[in-house]
Amino acid sequence: MNKIKVPGKNNKHKVLIYAISTCAWCKMTKKFLSDNSVEYECVDVDLSSDEDHEKIRQDIESKGAPPSYPTIIVDGKTVITGFRKDLIKKALEI
Amino acid sequence: MTLDKVRQRAESDAKTYGYYLNPDADFLRDLLEGLKKNEERYGYPSCPCRVASGKLELDRDIICPCDYRDPDVAEFGTCYCALYIRKDVLEGKTPIAPVPERRPQEKQVRAYAVAPEVGVEKPPEAAKAVSPEPSQVKKRLWYCRQCGYVVYREDPPYVCPICKAKREMFAEIVVSASASG
Numbered sequence: 606m607n608k609i610k611v612p613g614k615n616n617k618h619k620v621l622i623y624a625i626s627t628c629a630w631c632k633m634t635k636k637f638l639s640d641n642s643v644e645y646e647c648v649d650v651d652l653s654s655d656e657d658h659e660k661i662r663q664d665i666e667s668k669g670a671p672p673s674y675p676t677i678i679v680d681g682k683t684v685i686t687g688f689r690k691d692l693i694k695k696a697l698e699i
Numbered sequence: 700m701t702l703d704k705v706r707q708r709a710e711s712d713a714k715t716y717g718y719y720l721n722p723d724a725d726f727l728r729d730l731l732e733g734l735k736k737n738e739e740r741y742g743y744p745s746c747p748c749r750v751a752s753g754k755l756e757l758d759r760d761i762i763c764p765c766d767y768r769d770p771d772v773a774e775f776g777t778c779y780c781a782l783y784i785r786k787d788v789l790e791g792k793t794p795i796a797p798v799p800e801r802r803p804q805e806k807q808v809r810a811y812a813v814a815p816e817v818g819v820e821k822p823p824e825a826a827k828a829v830s831p832e833p834s835q836v837k838k839r840l841w842y843c844r845q846c847g848y849v850v851y852r853e854d855p856p857y858v859c860p861i862c863k864a865k866r867e868m869f870a871e872i873v874v875s876a877s878a879s880g
Contacts, residue, residue, distance in 0.1 A: 625747070625748060625749070625750060627733030627737060627747035628747055628780070629726050629729035629730045629733065629747070629781070630781070630797065633726070658750060662808075671800055672750075673799070673800040674748065674749075686797075686799075688797060689797060
């Protein structure tokens with residue numbers, strides 16, 4: 606799976622975003638993390654292989670969330686669906 | 700397809716049905732760019748915020764304006780992407796917030812499962828314990844009492860796309876079938 610690592614000073618938490626390259630909400634989420642110097646990894650689902658699509662969907666659903674994007678996974682367990690600034694801030698303690 | 704054409708198409712569609720486009724110029728441009736990109740890579744402008752399969756028969760419901768726009772705007776004030784918005788949202792009376800996915804799970808799964816032999820070992824029930832569900836609204840027949848335009852959807856449009864009469868001019872068509880004889 607093609608994960609893009611975006612470096613940042615704040616690497617207290619392990620942050621993974623599943624996004625869609627054409628989605629404005631996903632773009633906003635990435636920008637919000639970068640603006641807050643948060644280090645994160647990102648996978649653009651629409652640019653991944655069909656096989657990876659399925660793996661991503663299963664990963665999200667195994668955590669009890671719907672396959673809707675952006676999905677932000679913090680430390681492998683906290684799942685946030687959509688650009689919910691308050692929830693992201695809380696999970697990342699920013 | 701130029702970005703201007705994509706913009707004009709969205710503007711014209713919004714005007715026809717009494718919606719507005721997102722007033723945030725950068726956000727709007729991102730969405731329109733996304734529609735343009737999808738049209739280039741799939742051959743049709745599928746929703747920029749959803750995963751498309753690239754197969755028309757599986758993606759038909761998410762071609763913008765998608766099948767879920769009208770009930771989403773009615774319930775949340777914006778469509779799933781927040782491309783189309785309601786008047787009170789434009790006026791700042793209702794905030795723009797993420798809209799939960801209304802597209803039925805089975806349609807999403809079908810789009811993902813285009814790759815052969817995947818998702819077989821997982822029981823479909825495992826995927827059910829999710830998110831707040833948008834309300835399920837039944838489609839009905841409506842007619843414009845001013846011009847006679849007939850539409851089949853959850854609620855009548857905000858304006859009649861033909862004669863521009865307001866929503867209040869729409870009435871439901873109640874079809875009764877008798878089973879006598």
